[in-house]
Structures are given as C-alpha cells and as structure tokens.
Amino acid sequence: xxxxxxxxxxxxxxxxxxxxxxxxxxxxxxxxxxxxxxxxxxxxxxxxxxxxxxxxxxxxxxxxxxxxxxxxxxxxxxxxxxxxxxxxxxxxxxxxxxxxxxxxxxxxxxxxxxxxxxxxxxxxxxxxxxxxxxxxxxxxxxxxxxxxxxxxxxxxxxxxxxxxxxxxxxxxxxxxxxxxxxxxxxxxxxxxxxxxxxxxxxxxxxxxxxxxxxxxxxxxxxxxxxxxxxxxxxxxxxxxxxxxxxxxxxxxxxxxxxxxxxxxxxxxxxxxxxxxxxxxxxxxxxxxxxxxxxxxxxxxxxxxxxxxxxxxxxxxxxxxxxxxxxxxxxxxxxxxxxxxxxxxxxxxxxxxxxxxxxxxxxxx
Amino acid sequence: xxxxxxxxxxxxxxxxxxxxxxxxxxxxxxxxxxxxxxxxxxxxxxxxxxxxxxxxxxxxxxxxxxxxxxxxxxxxxxxxxxxxxxxxxxxxxxxxxxxxxxxxxxxxxxxxxxxxxxxxxxxxxxxxxxxxxxxxxxxxxxxxxxxxxxxxxxxxxxxxxxxxxxxxxxxxxxxxxxxxxxxxxxxxxxxxxxxxxxxxxxxxxxxxxxxxxxxxxxxxxxxxxxxxxxxxxxxxxxxxxxxxxxxxxxxxxxxxxxxxxxxxxxxxxxxxxxxxxxxxxxxxxxxxxxxxxxxxxxxxxxxxxxxxxxxxxxxxxxxxxxxxxxxxxxxxxxxxxxxxxxxxxxxxxxxxxxxxxxxxxxxxxxxxxxxxxxxxxxxxxxx
Ligand code: SF4
Ligand SMILES: [Zn+2]
Ligand SMILES: [Zn+2]
Numbered sequence: 112x113x114x115x116x117x118x119x120x121x122x123x124x125x126x127x128x129x130x131x132x133x134x135x136x137x138x139x140x141x142x143x144x145x146x147x148x149x150x151x152x153x154x155x156x157x158x159x160x161x162x163x164x165x166x167x168x169x170x171x172x173x174x175x176x177x178x179x180x181x182x183x184x185x186x187x188x189x190x191x192x193x194x195x196x197x198x199x200x201x202x203x204x205x206x207x208x209x210x211x212x213x214x215x216x217x218x219x220x221x222x223x224x225x226x227x228x229x230x231x232x233x234x235x236x237x238x239x240x241x242x243x244x245x246x247x248x249x250x251x252x253x254x255x256x257x258x259x260x261x262x263x264x265x266x267x268x269x270x271x272x273x274x275x276x277x278x279x280x281x282x283x284x285x286x287x288x289x290x291x292x293x294x295x296x297x298x299x300x301x302x303x304x305x306x307x308x309x310x311x312x313x314x315x316x317x318x319x320x321x322x323x324x325x326x327x328x329x330x331x332x333x334x335x336x337x338x339x340x341x342x343x344x345x346x347x348x349x350x351x352x353x354x355x356x357x358x359x360x361x362x363x364x365x366x367x368x369x370x371x372x373x374x375x376x377x378x379x380x381x382x383x384x385x386x387x388x389x390x391x392x393x394x395x396x397x398x399x400x401x402x403x404x405x406x407x408x409x410x411x412x413x414x415x416x417x418x419x420x421x422x423x424x425x426x427x428x429x430x431x432x433x434x435x436x437x438x439x440x441x442x443x444x445x446x447x448x449x450x451x452x453x454x455x456x457x458x459x460x461x462x463x464x465x466x467x468x469x470x471x472x473x474x475x
Numbered sequence: 476x477x478x479x480x481x482x483x484x485x486x487x488x489x490x491x492x493x494x495x496x497x498x499x500x501x502x503x504x505x506x507x508x509x510x511x512x513x514x515x516x517x518x519x520x521x522x523x524x525x526x527x528x529x530x531x532x533x534x535x536x537x538x539x540x541x542x543x544x545x546x547x548x549x550x551x552x553x554x555x556x557x558x559x560x561x562x563x564x565x566x567x568x569x570x571x572x573x574x575x576x577x578x579x580x581x582x583x584x585x586x587x588x589x590x591x592x593x594x595x596x597x598x599x600x601x602x603x604x605x606x607x608x609x610x611x612x613x614x615x616x617x618x619x620x621x622x623x624x625x626x627x628x629x630x631x632x633x634x635x636x637x638x639x640x641x642x643x644x645x646x647x648x649x650x651x652x653x654x655x656x657x658x659x660x661x662x663x664x665x666x667x668x669x670x671x672x673x674x675x676x677x678x679x680x681x682x683x684x685x686x687x688x689x690x691x692x693x694x695x696x697x698x699x700x701x702x703x704x705x706x707x708x709x710x711x712x713x714x715x716x717x718x719x720x721x722x723x724x725x726x727x728x729x730x731x732x733x734x735x736x737x738x739x740x741x742x743x744x745x746x747x748x749x750x751x752x753x754x755x756x757x758x759x760x761x762x763x764x765x766x767x768x769x770x771x772x773x774x775x776x777x778x779x780x781x782x783x784x785x786x787x788x789x790x791x792x793x794x795x796x797x798x799x800x801x802x803x804x805x806x807x808x809x810x811x812x813x814x815x816x817x818x819x820x821x822x823x824x825x826x827x828x829x830x831x832x833x834x835x836x837x838x839x840x841x842x843x844x845x846x847x848x849x850x851x852x853x854x855x856x857x858x
Contacts, residue, residue, distance in 0.1 A: 267713045275645055275682075276670045283677035292685040293758070294692050298717035300646015305712055368677060445690075448677050451774040452561055 134251055135244075140194035141231035143201035144224070144321060145251055151198060162203065162334045170196065174203035175340040178220060182347055185411065187223035189230060203337065205325050210333050210341035213348060215406055221321035222376040228317060229310050236306035237269070257316055264303055271309045278302040281312045284372055286380050286445070318376065363462035364448040365441055366390050373404065382436075382444045386459070388423050389435040393460045398424060435460050477617060477786075478594050479521045483857035484850050489519060491809050491847045492783055493543045499808060500536030503547075503781035504793070507667075509535075511553040511567065515776035516544035517785070525776060528557045545785035548776035553672075561774055568672030570665055571679070572777060573686075574769035575633050577626055577660035584625040589618050590820050592853045599819035599836075599854060619852045621825055622660050631797055634662045637763045638797075640686050641666065644718050656802045658784025658791040663777070676771045683770040688719070688762025693751040696724050697734075698741055706747040708734050719758065726757050783809075788847035803827050809844040816846045816855040823854065 139148045161167055177188045177200065191197065201224070208220045235248055245263060249271075253261040259277045264270040275297065282290045296303040304312070333341075362370065369387045372379055379387070384405070391401045398420050405416045418427065425432030437458050441447045449456075456462065480488055506512050514527040514535065529535040539547060550557070551572050555565030589602035595613035607614040634654060641647045647668050655663045674682070684690050693699070697710040710731045715724040724730065729737050741750040769775065778784065780791050789806040807828040815838060823834045828844055838858055849855035 270713055274670070276674060279674055279678035279681055283675070283681055288690060288692055289694065291690045292681050293688070293690050293719055294695050296711070296713040296717060296720060297644050297685070298646075299643065303713050364676070448680065449768070449771070450561075450676060451772055 134247060136194040138235075138248065138251075140191060140197035141235070142228055142252060143194075143198045144228070144256075144317070144324070146255060147251065148194075148198050148201075151194075152202070157199075159206075159330065159332070159334055162206075163336050167199070168336075170199045171203055171336050171340060174200045175207060175344060177204060177223075178207055178216075178344055179347065181219055181223050182216065182344065185219060185223075187227040187230075189227060191231070205321070205328065206330065206333060206337050207341050207344065209325055209328055209330070210338055211345050211348075213345070215403070216348060217322065217325055218318075218374060218376075219406075221318045221325070222314075224321055225314050225317040226376075229314055232310045233306050236271070236309065253313070256320065257313060259313070261309060267303060270303045270305055272301040272303055273309070273312070275300050275302055278304075278312070281316065284315050284377055286372075286377070286383065315377070361463060362390075363453065363456075363459040364450050365446050365459055368448050369446070370404075373408065376408070379408065380444075383446055384419070385423065385433070386436055386441060386446060388420050389433050390459055392420075392424050392432070393435050398426075434458075477592075477619065477851075477853050478615070480519055480850070485519055487814060487843070487857040488545075488785070488788070488847055488850060489543050491788065491843050492545070492785075493540060495783055495809055496536060496539040496543065498810075499781075500539060501532075502790075502808075503532060503536065503779060505532040506549050506779070508553055509549075511555070511557060513550040513552070513554060513557040513564070513776060515548035515550075516542060517546040517548070519543075519545045519785070526558050526560070539782075545783075547779045547782040549779050550774065550776050552773055552775075566773070568669075569773040569775075570667070571671040571674070571682075572666070572769060572775075573637055573664040574657075574766040575630060575637065575662045575664070575764065576657075576766055577620075577622060577630060579764040579766060580626075580629050580633060582626055582629045584623055585620060588623050588626075589620045590854060592617055592619050592819065594853065597819060597856065599821075601820070617853070619854060620660070621823075621852065621854075626660070627802060630660075630662055631800075633764055634664065634797060637664055637686065637765065640763060644685070645682070647671075654794045654797055655780050656789075656792045656794055656800065656806050657778060658782075658789045658806060659786040662794075663791070674773075676773050679773065680767065680771045683765060683767040685719075686763050686765060687767060688758035688760070691719060691723070691755055691758040693747060693754050695720050696727070696729060696737070696754070698737065698747060698750055698754075700747055706741060706750075708737050708741075710734070722761050723754055723757055726761070786851055788844060788851050804829060807844050807848075809847055811842040811844065813840045814843045814846045815840050815858050816849065817858050818849065818855050820854055823849075 134145070134147055136151075139145065139151060142148070162171060173196070180186060180188060192200075204220065204224070208217050232248075232252065236245060242263065249261050249263070253259045260274060262272050264272050275292070278295070279292065282292065288294060292302070366387060369379060369383045372383070373387075387404065388401055391404065398417065401420050402413065402416045405411055421427045423433045435458055436444075438447060438449070438453070438456050441459070442449075453462070509532065510528070510530050512528075513525065514529055515523050515525040516527065516538075517523045529538070550569070552569035553567040555567060557564060559565075586602050591600045591602055591605060593599070593608035593611060593613055594615045594617070596608060596611040598608065598610045600609070602618060606616070608616045638649070638652060638654075641652055641664075642649055647666055651666060651668045653665045653667060655665070657663050693706075695711065696715060697708050698706055699709060701707050711720070714731050715721055715729070727737070727740060729740075741747060744750045744753055769777075778791050780793055783790055788809055789802065790808050792802065792806040794800040803826050811828070817838045818834045818836055821836050823832075825832050825845075825848075827848060828842075830842075832841065832845060834841075846855065846857065850857060
C-alpha cells in the first residue's frame, strides 16, 4: 500500500467528493487497514515527506504516543478521531514500527491494532442500523480482506454464519473448551456465532495480515520526524526483548503450536506454559530468553514470569528441575498436535532425534 | 503382532500377491494428482520404503509386480516434492480421511471367532485368557480374529453414523464421500471436498473430536456454571435445534421450554459436575468411533484402494452401496488355484468368495484365496 503512496503528489483540496468509497468515512477511521483506506490515501495525493510538516506534527505525536503505551502497558488505544486523522495515525504508526525494526514490538503493535479494530467491529455488528451496511462491512472486512464468507444468519437474529472449514482453520488457536467445534451450534456445514465470537475468530488473522504488510512494506526513505520518534521509542524498549534464534521448524508440533499462539497474543493455559518453558530449558535456552518468550501473553508480568521459569529450572523453592511433560500427558491435556514425524515419541525432547532415526530407516 | 512371514508361507503369499498385481493391477484406483503424492511400499520383511514417487499408475503397478510389497500406501497429502524428507516436501494440502476399525468397536461376537496362536510351536487354541502358550510356554503368542457378519454389520452401522455426521452437521454432500472396505477389519472414508484439504492437524483434531463426541460442555444445552459449584439454566442463543445440542437435548427429553425439567434433572444427578459427566457420556455413546490419529495426520501414507491387505489377502474395495456390500465376496480377488496348507486350529468355519469352508486341524487342499487368508492370520501354514 505504501509503495504506491509514494508516487503521488499532494493536492490540498479535499477530493472526497469524487471518490467511490462505499463504506462511510467513519468506517475507514475504525478500520484503516481496509483496502479502501489505502484508496483514500491515493486520492489525497499524500506524500511521505509531508510528515515533516509542522501541521502534521500532531499526527506523528499521536502515533508515537500510541506505540509508547503499547511498549509500557501492552494495551491498545481505543480513542477514535476523524478518519483523516485515524488513517494517517495508522500509517505513521506502522512507519515508526518499521523504523524501530524490533520483531517483538512489531508483533505487539499489530496485535494492538487488531484488538482496536476488534472492539469497533463488535460494536458495529451489534448495532449498525441498516442490514445492508452491516452486510457491506462484513464483506469488506471478512471477504475482501480475509477471504472468508460471513453472513448474517437468516434464522437467528444477531447471529452470523461461517463455514465449518473457515471456523476450524481459526478456532484451533483458542484453547478454551467452548471454542471446540463440539460446543458450537453446527448445522449443514455452517457454524453459528454471535458478534463477539465472529470477530474474536479473526484476531490472529488481522494481526498476521498487518505483520505481513509491515514486512512487505518497503518505503523509499523514512522521513526525518519518523526516524527521530523511532529512535526515542527504541531507547525505551526493555533489553530482554530478543527473539529466539532457533528455526521454528526444529521444534515439535506441540511446541510450535504454543509458540504460534503466543505470537498472536493468545492466552496459553498453564499446562502449555509449563511445557513451553521446560522444553526450552531442556534444549538449552537460558532463563532470559524464555522469559522474553512470554512477552506477548495478554497477562504478561515479567516478575511473575521470571519467577515461574526459575522455579521450573530448579533455581528456586524445591530446587527440583522440572522435566518436559510426556507426550501422553500432553495428549491428555489437549496440547499434542502430533504429525507423523512424532511417530514413536515418548517425550517432545526426542523430537529432532526421532526424525533422524526415522529418515535413516525409511530412506533405504 | 503377527510376525513377518518366512519360508513357504512367505513364498506362497508373495506368489499370490505378484499374480494379483500382474492380472489386476489396473484395478488400483489412481489418486488425484498422482505425481504429487508420496508412496510407501511395505515389504514382507516388515520394512517400509517411504518417500517414493510414481508419475503414473502404470509405473506403480510395474513396480508392484517387480517388488511385490506386502502393502501399498499413498499419501493423503499432495506435495511439491514427494521424495524429499517431510520438512522439505512442500505440503499442498491433504485429503480428509476417516478410519473405523473393529478394535475400537468392542463387539460381543469377538470371542466366538478369536483364536490364540503360538508363533513358536505353531499351536492354536480357541480364545482364552492365557498370556503364553500352554503347550510350549512361549510368549510369542497372539490373539487373531476372523471377522464375522456381525462384525461387518457393526462396522457398517458405524460408517453410516459417520456419513450422517458428515452430511447433516459438516455439510459434505454424499457424492463427495467415498467409502472403502479396508481389506481387513475396518472401513476407510475419504472426503473428496477440496475445501477441507488445507486444514492443519489441529483443525482436523477438532473436527475428529466433534464427530467422536469428545470434549462437550454442559453449556451447549444451557446448563452453566455459576458461582461455586452452583449452576443456572440459560438456553443458548440459537436454541437447541441442531447438531450436538439437538442430540443431547433429545436424549434427555429437553426443549427450550423445559427449563424447570432441566434444572430438576441436574439436581437429581447431584450437581453440575455429575450432570456434565452425564452429558459427556451421552456424547461419547452417540459419537462415531473413528481412529482420530488417522484423521489428524496430514502426512500419512494410507492404504491404496484396489491393493491387497497383507493381514488378510483381501483388497481395499470401494463400497458403492454400503448396505449390500459384502467384503467376503467383493474384496476377495485372489485366484482359485489350489494349494496345500496345514490348518492349525482344531476347528474353523468361514465363508469366502461364495463358498463355505469347514476346516479342521489337518493338511488340506484349498483355493489360494483361502490359503492366503488363513496364512496371513497365522491360522494355517503352507506345506
Ligand atoms: S507426539 Fe509428543 S512431540 Fe509430537 S506433538 Fe504430540 S506431544 Fe508433541
Ligand atoms: Zn507354543
Ligand atoms: Zn463378529
């Protein structure tokens, strides 16, 4: 989106009248990642260097405050301004994030933007007066953006229908029992959800979509004001936010799954945290690295996390080093996602070794 | 576990299998996009060769005739590079499959057609509770079973149940569901609906749990946990019209107007925990007994339709009409050429390919389809 933005010259007059926005501008303010918001930017002939102009200083400040509060409290900002301001704040926000270039912060920012949109979307699905506006919104967000069909249920008021496959692809990211398909109203290939559930289903996806956009984004240069803000913010990031070096594919499926959940800010059950921490200890990660893994947890508290990891490492209390739970135990806890690479495993720590053995015997 | 075949047993089985692939290799069903599948050939020595690729059915059949494997598998997944190790194959989705096996059904007729076989001294007994051979004391001793018509009917009704779940709940139209007899003690159900192909194993695990009736909460019919161990009844949005909500509420005789009845029911059972257990039991009872590991594995190599199952010498066969399908007729495709075998159990009755056989502990001449059937189960030996 940004790359094409760079080629436009600015024209000050408001060209909204000639635009073909079918969603209201109020919607673009809430969902600045929609394709139409990008279209809007095209139409205004906005230029990146405009961000150095004093009259846009408040936008840069607003975006950087938003990121600061994400670093400090990990919470999104729910204030809502006019669409011109919101769309620009969103854009400046991701520029700053790109300039800071920290994986952890990028993830956190995307998650916060997703949470922000989630809140507005739930509200809109519950209240947006006209059924046609609601349908349009569903179309723009779910179909255009995420390639997912969501329809207002004809049968049940205030419920939405999604395809079983679309549901399953997303719901496995949640560990709560009520998200298991069996605890849903399922009929004829569709799952019926209320507005909160419908929107909750796509949190991880919106997060990933934003992550992907930031990764793809390749601005020709970053304006001085943005770089300045990025440097200030960078200095305030705690040191421990380093990501783990190991390639994820080297981990067993159960560990990968837990890491995926963490990455998109899902709440991990206690048993999964224990598995993750003991596994990482077993393969030689240090406590610092492991604590920083839990950074994305919605209830993250560094002191508590550190205490727990140290406890598992046997550096506290009973001084017993905890072992990685067995595959059987993990299976019973619903944490096992075995693939055929897991054939014959008793404990996840055997994962890499077993793969090797398996190849040698079968690749004759 | 029945040990791998040796000596004359091995010779006879291999000869029968080679002859089959030579004459009937064209009956093997070619998988969709064969060039993107991984193949696995199990040898009679019990070693599996995986990561194989065949660009056409003809090439596969040629190698079956040449190598005569005991069992032939193709991946349910499609890959960019089927021959590379799993992490480098480039996964492109996998067919959704289900496996229903006799061992999961717990049918009562089992004992009436099970034998205990000793692989050390070759003696054979009617099923008992021994864990070693009463004659030679060896513990190389296993239970083998010849499924009967009741077994097959039990399997069929489980398969029908699966069909109903897939159709009414999951919304898969019947023409996209293909059912096969596995060649031994089970049925395989393949779903030919591409929209399921990209589900990962977690998503498939959730789907499997749905079909098996596992993990249900009392909330689905509106019994919710309140403070402490108390509960309240509030029927869910969307009512009790469909799916598990309907199954459970029908079983309990509940509708959305019977709030008082439901409250009473929970109280009668003790508390919400007891009620949850009751609901879980009902769900498990009403669910389908599939082998969830099979459904969840997106890298599995799975027995190919039209190939022989070395545990029986029967073929994995397409069932066009489940009700009338008779595996002992349609899946028995080895020739009728006569061979001599020694029957091990004192008495043995079976029906295969339209003939009834009543055999006893002696050397007899039988058609090779009978010989292979019994040898594969350790109930006879080639002489
Ligand atoms: S089998 Fe073991 S290692 Fe593999 S996913 Fe399950 S718990 Fe993890
Ligand atoms: Zn013996
Ligand atoms: Zn039986």
